[in-house]
Amino acid sequence: RSKSMVMGELTRGSSRPSSPSLQERAVKAGWLKKQRSIMKNWQLRWFVLRTDQLYFYKDEEETKPQGCIPLHGCQVNELTANPDEPGRHLFEIVPGTGEKDRSALSHEAFLLMANSQNDMEDWVKAIRRVIWAPFGGIFGQHLEDTVQYERKFGPRLAPLLVEQCVDFIREQGLKEEGLFRMPGQANLVKELQDAFDCGDKPLFDNTDVHTVASLLKLYLRELPEPVIPFNKYEDFLTCAQLLLKDEEVGLSELAQQVKTLPQANYNLLKYICFLDEVQSHSSENKMSVQNLATVFGPNILRPKMEDPVTMME
Template structure:
């Protein structure tokens, strides 16, 4: 016998293929083709909702707040429709026992007391997965908790789901870039960076992205981003007592 949650999932899946109930009814392919240009499209693997978990490769198309999937990139047949409104999108941490899978899930809105059955999808690469997650979240308008203004413990604990991180990913990326490009730069951590670029990077990290800095990024911009992050920590990295002690030591050395 199937567990109750599984029965709900199978019932929901059966309902989703009934014409007029969010599935690929007659005329659906034509109506989708007549809509605007897709916000994003590409191949993903979709986990089948069955007792034996297997994967099927499908062509996914994102238009508005609707995600459809098809057998081919011609969109000749709509095999399923995922309504994204009020849904949630989560990256899934890598499995050390089964590496090389870039997974994320779409959790639909709850209906009554029914168990929410996530759609688990697999991308071809880390960057492809991040791009899909970013696009879906923008459509949904999902609020994110961000990283600025959050405690170090909360951020590190969350990010350890995606790998063994001892410091926040933002700090790691900033330090690595500054170490590579800024050690010989005059006025590092003193001269300001480009305000617009700092804001763009901040918004990206706060949206749950993990952007890389292009090699031609102004090193003062990255330094300003790091300073902004440290300045907005709820607990200072260096206490006022330690700061006073450091200042006294520097003064004595001079």
């Protein structure tokens, strides 16, 4: 039997884990191959990620899982591609790294294969978020949840990542040409993202400013809702139209709307208004108000359902 079946026995007390509750929303689902621990051959199975469990089924129609991998306390690692075996996009889940799990579970890894590099990266990212969300995973998490979690580390206006990025840019890069427009080092951005998602607080000692700027943009882009919530979109769009007709009236209405934002959103908007400092150096960094609006506009204000007309507005 597969190692994952044994895992199901250890955690559920039976040879076949019970069906997950219908209330447990699937975080991710798709086909993966899993390696059987004894035969070392591969089985194609339908995997469903729910809360902190990764269930696998014979096919999409099955309601009773064949087994599950409990993810609490696990680590997930991408495996380096073997040039002699192209097309094998492997990652592993290493169980029992938490203190509570060490006596009960083997440390033998669960080896899984995705059908593409992108698919593997998506699975690794989704599983890491599930594992680390209770410990401070923030990319793709609701702003309020992140703020609530980080309160235990002391009061702050914005999520720690935002503060850290803004402070670094203030010190190192306000005059950097192409700030927020030039891309950072993609591999380093991903490393920093994974570190923050895993509860680490990496330092930016030897990091270039474009990489830190890209990390900040990525965080804002991956928020489930933009800085101004979807339900306030129409109100703020009306303010924009008022500003064109009568600036004084428009500014007054805008001030009123800003005050109605949820506290976490208000604080984040207030913090990223450091962009005013960025545009004050536009003669050097070439980032005017218009350029900054192009880069940050969709992360600050966008409708839930986008179409060409609303995008132009």
